[in-house]
Amino acid sequence: MSEAPLIETRGVTKVYDHGPGAAAVEDFSIEFHAGDFAAIAGPSGSGKSTLLNIIGTLDKPTAGEVLYEGGGVSGLAVEELSDFRLRSLGFVFQAYNLIPVLTAVENAEYPLVLQGAARAERRRRALEVLGWVGIEDLAHRRPDRLSGGQQQRVAVARAIVHGPKVVLADEPTANLDSKTAASLLDLMESLNRERGVTFIFSSHDPAVLGRARRVVQIRDGRLAGDSSK
Amino acid sequence: MLTLAWRNVWRNRRRSLITIASLAFGLSAIMFGQSLLKTLQSQLIEKSTGTITGHLQIQHRNIKDYKFPERYIDDPGPAEAALKAHPRVKSFGKRIHVTGLVSSPVTSSGVLIAGVEPSRESRVTSLSSYLTQGAYLKDGAHGVVMGEKLAQKLDLRLGEKAVVMAQAVDGSMGAEAVRLVGLYRTGSTIFDTQIIYVPLATLQEVLGVGGKVNHIVVRIDDIMETDAARRELAETLGNQPVQVLSWKNVDREILGIQRFQNGLLKVVLVVVFLIVALGILNTLLMSLFERVREFGVLMAMGARPSWVMRLVLFEAASLGLVGAVLGLVLGAAIIAHYGRCGLHLPLGEAVSYFLPFPSTLYLRPAWASHAGAALCVMATSFLAALPPALRAGGLKPAEALRHV
Numbered sequence: 001m002s003e004a005p006l007i008e009t010r011g012v013t014k015v016y017d018h019g020p021g022a023a024a025v026e027d028f029s030i031e032f033h034a035g036d037f038a039a040i041a042g043p044s045g046s047g048k049s050t051l052l053n054i055i056g057t058l059d060k061p062t063a064g065e066v067l068y069e070g071g072g073v074s075g076l077a078v079e080e081l082s083d084f085r086l087r088s089l090g091f092v093f094q095a096y097n098l099i100p101v102l103t104a105v106e107n108a109e110y111p112l113v114l115q116g117a118a119r120a121e122r123r124r125r126a127l128e129v130l131g132w133v134g135i136e137d138l139a140h141r142r143p144d145r146l147s148g149g150q151q152q153r154v155a156v157a158r159a160i161v162h163g164p165k166v167v168l169a170d171e172p173t174a175n176l177d178s179k180t181a182a183s184l185l186d187l188m189e190s191l192n193r194e195r196g197v198t199f200i201f202s203s204h205d206p207a208v209l210g211r212a213r214r215v216v217q218i219r220d221g222r223l224a225g226d227s228s229k
Numbered sequence: 230m231l232t233l234a235w236r237n238v239w240r241n242r243r244r245s246l247i248t249i250a251s252l253a254f255g256l257s258a259i260m261f262g263q264s265l266l267k268t269l270q271s272q273l274i275e276k277s278t279g280t281i282t283g284h285l286q287i288q289h290r291n292i293k294d295y296k297f298p299e300r301y302i303d304d305p306g307p308a309e310a311a312l313k314a315h316p317r318v319k320s321f322g323k324r325i326h327v328t329g330l331v332s333s334p335v336t337s338s339g340v341l342i343a344g345v346e347p348s349r350e351s352r353v354t355s356l357s358s359y360l361t362q363g364a365y366l367k368d369g370a371h372g373v374v375m376g377e378k379l380a381q382k383l384d385l386r387l388g389e390k391a392v393v394m395a396q397a398v399d400g401s402m403g404a405e406a407v408r409l410v411g412l413y414r415t416g417s418t419i420f421d422t423q424i425i426y427v428p429l430a431t432l433q434e435v436l437g438v439g440g441k442v443n444h445i446v447v448r449i450d451d452i453m454e455t456d457a458a459r460r461e462l463a464e465t466l467g468n469q470p471v472q473v474l475s476w477k478n479v480d481r482e483i484l485g486i487q488r489f490q491n492g493l494l495k496v497v498l499v500v501v502f503l504i505v506a507l508g509i510l511n512t513l514l515m516s517l518f519e520r521v522r523e524f525g526v527l528m529a530m531g532a533r534p535s536w537v538m539r540l541v542l543f544e545a546a547s548l549g550l551v552g553a554v555l556g557l558v559l560g561a562a563i564i565a566h567y568g569r570c571g572l573h574l575p576l577g578e579a580v581s582y583f584l585p586f587p588s589t590l591y592l593r594p595a596w597a598s599h600a601g602a603a604l605c606v607m608a609t610s611f612l613a614a615l616p617p618a619l620r621a622g623g624l625k626p627a628e629a630l631r632h633v
Binding site for chain 1: 230232233236237239240522523525526527528529530531532533534535536625626627630
């Protein structure tokens with residue numbers, strides 16, 4: 001643990017302008033390391049999504065800072081932040097959020113499109129990753145012809161296709177039935193173990209949290225616990 | 230990005246089709262208007278230059294009212310020589326236009342008396358093509374050609390005599406008996422009831438002006454070269470007491486009509502483009518509000534705000550391009566139809582009071598203007614997309630992802 005953490009939050013606080021005034025996240029300091037399979041746990045409204053958004057550079061903290069491999073990202077300009085996310089982060093959302101007019105493989109390859117990768121190379125890579133998540137045979141279906149579990153697998157493929165440093169997943173199993181959720185967690189876990197993908201995901205479901213090797217508890221925006229298996 | 234933009238356009242097929250249809254109909258309506266105006270204006274110019282003004286006129290240098298030159302060219306010889314030698318000149322004829330009276334045994338009528346060189350005039354203007362009875366004037370004969378309506382009013386028939394009277398240059402009243410040799414019908418009230426044609430020599434006798442004329446009318450090979458020919462002839466005749474005028478100088482009303490029509494078309498263009506712009510703006514704003522979350526996802530993946538803006542602009546450009554292409558096809562089909570079958574316009578009848586003018590117009594395309602209109606449609610689509618594009622580019626990813 002002597003190496004610099006992959007992600008570090010230092011005294012991160014977020015107060016919404018339009019909110020009641022209380023901080024959504026308050027003085028939150030934590031470190032995540034490469035290879036983590038960590039969950040941020042807490043009840044609804046506890047600040048999980050806000051914290052993930054701040055870690056994912058989708059939102060700026062009101063105070064404090066976020067560092068990646070020892071370097072601060074809070075001061076980056078909007079376009080620099082976009083480039084940073086494009087290189088370093090992958091996202092999985094609760095509602096899958098696939099682009100409905102693109103097929104599964106087109107969705108999966110989109111980060112590579114944004115990176116300007118050659119068509120043949122990005123298609124090869126997207127098909128490869130779809131193979132990892134077990135839906136290569138559905139590559140040319142559009143999202144409306146995929147089940148929720150299949151869509152979320154495409155979302156995972158999209159999140160890892162460009163080899164990010166970390167995948168941030170905001171309640172990735174919340175819209176799935178328990179069997180499909182377990183299957184998705186199996187997938188995420190195997191990607192973490194076999195391919196070294198770092199996952200940080202939020203959830204309030206004990207069954208999901210039970211699968212994480214590290215659980216960070218958040219209550220009312222504050223760090224309430226940090227336990228590892 | 231182009232693939233995504235194109236598919237996004239067809240995400241809401243009905244809405245996009247309505248927008249594209251409004252673009253296409255708007256453009257085709259503009260093309261129809263442009264073609265109608267071009268046809269109308271070129272007909273006006275053709276008829277005016279082909280029946281009365283010619284492409285160029287040579288008049289005395291000190292004349293103010295070019296339509297009714299009140300001074301005579303004492304020696305038209307040098308001008309004639311210059312015209313014969315000029316490569317762009319197709320034909321020309323000397324003329325005298327003067328107001329006077331034509332009388333029959335029954336009654337008389339005030340008219341514009343046009344003294345023309347018969348053999349030359351028929352190569353400069355097309356009046357002889359409107360003859361319905363008899364023949365056109367012949368050099369050296371004391372004939373008169375007039376409209377059927379005027380002859381009816383004077384109760385004159387072919388072969389009967391009329392008297393042409395006008396004030397001579399010495400102030401006396403000159404008169405000459407002429408035989409009615411030809412009748413024409415142009416459809417123009419002015420031409421059919423208020424102008425008569427006599428040989429130039431006859432009118433010169435009536436007026437006592439010897440070999441003088443008050444203008445020489447010129448037809449050149451290509452009307453587009455009018456200004457160049459005018460400059461060259463003016464240079465050649467620089468030492469003569471004459472001036473070279475183009476039809477634009479003589480018939481300024483046509484230029485006024487052109488300017489008015491062009492101005493009117495511009496107003497219509499602006500209105501149509503505004504409607505098009507509002508249609509595009511509405512479509513893209515609706516599309517933007519429906520896809521805020523999706524833009525948030527793209528931004529989370531690493532799409533720059535400028536990339537998101539370009540995506541929206543590409544979508545608008547796709548709509549504009551499809552609308553413009555369809556509009557061009559539809560507009561060209563409409564113009565081709567009316568080019569073949571003709572378009573009956575009451576406007577033609579109104580104009581024909583002054584000039585022989587067809588009431589049925591056969592539309593001609595104005596491709597340069599049509600291409601300009603199509604480019605304007607695309608540019609309008611693009612400009613109308615700027616507000617939604619800026620809005621999309623300005624979204625904050627976390628807020629966009631929370632959008633429901």
